[in-house]
Structure formats: C-alpha cells, structure tokens
Amino acid sequence: MVDILHKAGIKSSSLDDAYKALTTREGLSGWWTTDTRGDSKVGGVLQFRFGAGGFDMEVLELHPAKRVLWQVIDGPQEWIGTTVSFELRQEGDWTLVFFKHEGWKEPVEFMHHCSTKWAVFLLSLKSLLETGKGAPAPNDIKLDSWE
C-alpha cells in the first residue's frame, strides 16, 4: 500500500470557508472541476467529471470545520476502493489542509501523476480561498498529453 500525502497552508482564518469549499458543489466546482454533481451528505455520492474521465466518491464522513472522508466507488481501476480525506486545522493566520489519498495497491506511474495533480488542485483550493478565484478543470495546469 502506498499513499499520496499533501499539506497545503492557506492564508485564512476561517476553517468554515475551507470546509465549505470541500463539501458543497459550488465550493468543489471552484477548485477541482467545474463539472461537479451529486450530493455532499454522508452516504451520498459526488461525481467529478473531467475531459479524460472522472471519479464517483461516496461521502463517508463529514465533520464540520474538521474532516472530510470519501471513498472512490467508480473511476479508473487504480482508484476504486481508495479513500480521499481532508483534515483541517487552524494555526495562527493559516488554515492547514492535510490531504491523504490512501490505499493505492502499487506505486504505478499513474499514481505519480495523481500525486502531482492533487497538488495542482490543492494550490487551486488555496487560490480560491485566498483570492476568490481557483483554477478548476478544465482550466487546470496540464501535466500530460492525455489530460
């Protein structure tokens, strides 16, 4: 098992703003992909669509201003069954987002790609919360020809 781990610090004093960006369609479509559908409630399914495909996430946990946990139920084979979590913590003027995409079976090349790409989107989340403008797909930074 190998994991993708990230931490992004956002200059913000509002854990609630970060939590909203992770748990509403409007928020998610502002930093990850403009084509976000579904229900962000425990037991609900969120659908994230991109030019090259997409992911369906079942929402497993929602702890306001604190933690979000999803499990991938549809998408690329390597993603199915993996979990994606966001933990929030305020430190002074910074909202810290601890991100984990856990449960990869092997450190395949696609995992390397997804690791960098998650960072691209976490920087988009940071930009959304700091400036009001993110860079969600399809306006994200492309890292490969097939994107």
Add this chain to the structure above:
Amino acid sequence: MVDILHKAGIKSSSLDDAYKALTTREGLSGWWTTDTRGDSKVGGVLQFRFGAGGFDMEVLELHPAKRVLWQVIDGPQEWIGTTVSFELRQEGDWTLVFFKHEGWKEPVEFMHHCSTKWAVFLLSLKSLLETGKGAPAPNDIKLDSWE
C-alpha cells in the same frame, strides 16, 4: 518507509534542456532556489539554501538526458539519508519527469508539507522550461508560516 512520488509533464522536445535544469547551478537556481551552490558532478555536493534553512545533496548518479540521483547529507533530520531522483523520458511533445524522494522513516506532517512543496517546485521547473521563467525560492508559493 514512505516515499514522495511525482510526475510532471513538460511541453518540450528537449530532454537535454530538462537535464541541464537539473544538473547545473544556473538551471537549479532557475526553479528550486536562487541560492544554489556547489558542484554538480558525481561525488560533488550541491548546497540549496532557503530562508528557513537548506539541504546539502551529494550527487550519486548523473546519466545525461536520463537520470539524476542525489543523497541528502545535511539538512533537516527527517531528510538526512533520504534520496532524491529525477528520471526523464520523452513521450511525443512531452518531456516527462518522474520524481522520487525516497527513504522517509515516517509519514510525518513535515513529509506532507514537502510532498506538496516538491510539486510547487516541479511546476516551477515546468514553467522554466516552457516559458523561460521559473518561480524559485524566495519567489515560490508559501505553504506555511515558517517558510
């Protein structure tokens, strides 16, 4: 043992340009930190300095247009003994950079930070090679108050 893995695709047809950016002081100071010193030769030591500290890397392998391997010999305790490698591969119009920072003992919070921060710098490398302008420290994206 846990690893930081990334893949960044650069719109470029020159593996040599990417290799130079990873193996010359001028190149390294164009995307990682402007304060880069030392000798990029096998057995040599490169010194990378930042506001909050820095890293000394012994150059273990240099394979032109293909692979670079460093080992950390000084810096934060968690980094010492870990290895950093870059593998290059051309695919059509894209130069792919496979990055690994291997040998972390534990997935500490600092590792989460470094994972995202490596992506920030790989995007700076991408920008340097695609546009001629990177965003090396001290002009990098800051992810925490202590940076």
